[in-house]
Amino acid sequence: MALSASFSKPTAHINCYTSSQNSIVSSPSFLKNLKFPRFWPWQKVKIGPLNVSPMGFGTWAWGNQLLWGYQESMDDELQQTFNLAVENGINLFDTADSYGTGKLNGQSEKLLGKFIREFQGNKQVQGNIVIATKFAAYPWRLTPNQFVNACRTSLDRMQLEQIGIGQLHWSTANYAPLQERALWDGLVAMYDKGLVRAVGVSNYGPKQLIKVHDYLKARGVPLCSAQVQFSLLSMGEDQMEIKNICDSLGIQLISYSPLGLGMLTGKYTPSNLPSGPRGLLFRQILPGLEPLLNSLREIAQKRNKTIPQVAINWCICKGTIPIPGVKSIKQAEENLGALGWQLTPNELLQLEYAALESPRKMIQNIFQTS
Numbered sequence: 290m291a292l293s294a295s296f297s298k299p300t301a302h303i304n305c306y307t308s309s310q311n312s313i314v315s316s317p318s319f320l321k322n323l324k325f326p327r328f329w330p331w332q333k334v335k336i337g338p339l340n341v342s343p344m345g346f347g348t349w350a351w352g353n354q355l356l357w358g359y360q361e362s363m364d365d366e367l368q369q370t371f372n373l374a375v376e377n378g379i380n381l382f383d384t385a386d387s388y389g390t391g392k393l394n395g396q397s398e399k400l401l402g403k404f405i406r407e408f409q410g411n412k413q414v415q416g417n418i419v420i421a422t423k424f425a426a427y428p429w430r431l432t433p434n435q436f437v438n439a440c441r442t443s444l445d446r447m448q449l450e451q452i453g454i455g456q457l458h459w460s461t462a463n464y465a466p467l468q469e470r471a472l473w474d475g476l477v478a479m480y481d482k483g484l485v486r487a488v489g490v491s492n493y494g495p496k497q498l499i500k501v502h503d504y505l506k507a508r509g510v511p512l513c514s515a516q517v518q519f520s521l522l523s524m525g526e527d528q529m530e531i532k533n534i535c536d537s538l539g540i541q542l543i544s545y546s547p548l549g550l551g552m553l554t555g556k557y558t559p560s561n562l563p564s565g566p567r568g569l570l571f572r573q574i575l576p577g578l579e580p581l582l583n584s585l586r587e588i589a590q591k592r593n594k595t596i597p598q599v600a601i602n603w604c605i606c607k608g609t610i611p612i613p614g615v616k617s618i619k620q621a622e623e624n625l626g627a628l629g630w631q632l633t634p635n636e637l638l639q640l641e642y643a644a645l646e647s648p649r650k651m652i653q654n655i656f657q658t659s
């Protein structure tokens with residue numbers, strides 16, 4: 290695969306204000322409670338009418354026992370993690386109405402609603418928090434009104450009056466094309482009723498993205514965001530084509546799993562795998578990931594950053610908004626250090642060549658369309 294065919298030219302997306310910005314993990318203790326600006330206000334990114342931080346946080350793990358080992362005893366720390374993020378300028382949080390396993394279904398939305406309500410800091414900051422939730426294309430959601438009801442259920446769970454970004458979690462084009470129109474009309478209805486400030490899609494490939502954009506446009510609804518798996522482990526031709534389409538249509542690309550579910554943190558190895566289904570996946574991919582992990586490590590050391598910070602920064606430099614999942618204060622602190630600096634064009638190329646040398650990539654979401 291020729292490099293030029295699969296990568297867009299590395300571009301700087303965000304102006305850095307200092308190259309020595311480190312994770313607050315390493316701040317001296319007397320500075321611990323000071324909130325350094327992670328980015329300047331003008332570096333916020335537009336998603337339709339919304340201004341969001343150049344990175345958001347993902348909350349799939351908040352309520353998911355099966356894949357992420359969630360326990361309700363983690364809630365206090367998750368709340369502190371949320372507060373720390375908001376106090377440091379993060380105002381975008383991604384969730385979904387299907388997040389939370391078994392009886393914990395909806396837990397991620399519930400927790401986010403609670404954390405917003407109980408946020409003790411500046412009221413204006415609290416008011417600027419943007420929740421991006423995703424509505425599952427369950428087979429029983431066959432009419433636009435069922436999507437409106439799904440939206441109302443999410444609003445009830447979060448106890449909010451309006452959702453920032455209402456997103457379709459996936460397209461049914463691959464297996465139930467007739468349902469697709471109900472999904473799109475559902476987005477239109479939510480928007481027209483003022484239940485969501487902006488609409489987006491997720492797991493839409495290039496063709497389907499253009500179709501939904503054109504359909505919504507004809508109905509007077511701007512498509513504001515497209516969320517796809519996008520990382521140094523998931524940067525194939527489709528991702529780059531989606532990015533180009535987004536740029537030409539004024540859609541913001543949100544990159545999910547920017548840390549490759551944890552593989553791009555450097556903490557997992559073939560002999561140190563996470564438990565559960567992730568272990569099975571990592572076992573397939575981690576052997577052979579050495580060139581990429583070495584490159585991430587080398588750049589991290591040179592720049593006085595950490596591996597996850599470099600991996601997330603790559604997504605930002607590609608002009609996307611990464612939404613790394615966070616499960617602890619420590620992870621949030623570290624990931625905040627992905628902001629406020631940028632990789633050089635040479636470093637971007639070095640990482641991308643190293644990624645190409647790594648034989649196995651992330652498997653794509655089964656719902657991802659062409």
Ligand SMILES: NC(=O)c1ccc[n+]([C@@H]2O[C@H](COP(=O)([O-])OP(=O)(O)OC[C@H]3O[C@@H](n4cnc5c(N)ncnc54)[C@H](OP(=O)(O)O)[C@@H]3O)[C@@H](O)[C@H]2O)c1
Nearest residue numbers: 347348349383545546547548549550551554613614620623
């Ligand atoms: N639209 C969709 O279909 C879709 C699909 C997937 C995800 N998403 C969204 O994207 C978000 C992010 O993706 P993701 O959660 O799948 O994967 P990710 O962001 O690539 O990886 C997140 C995981 O990596 C580990 N981690 C994070 N920061 C770390 C750090 N600094 N040091 C060490 N470990 C760290 C944590 O797990 P451990 O500590 O357990 O290793 C964390 O849960 C999700 O939360 C969700 O909101 C959307």
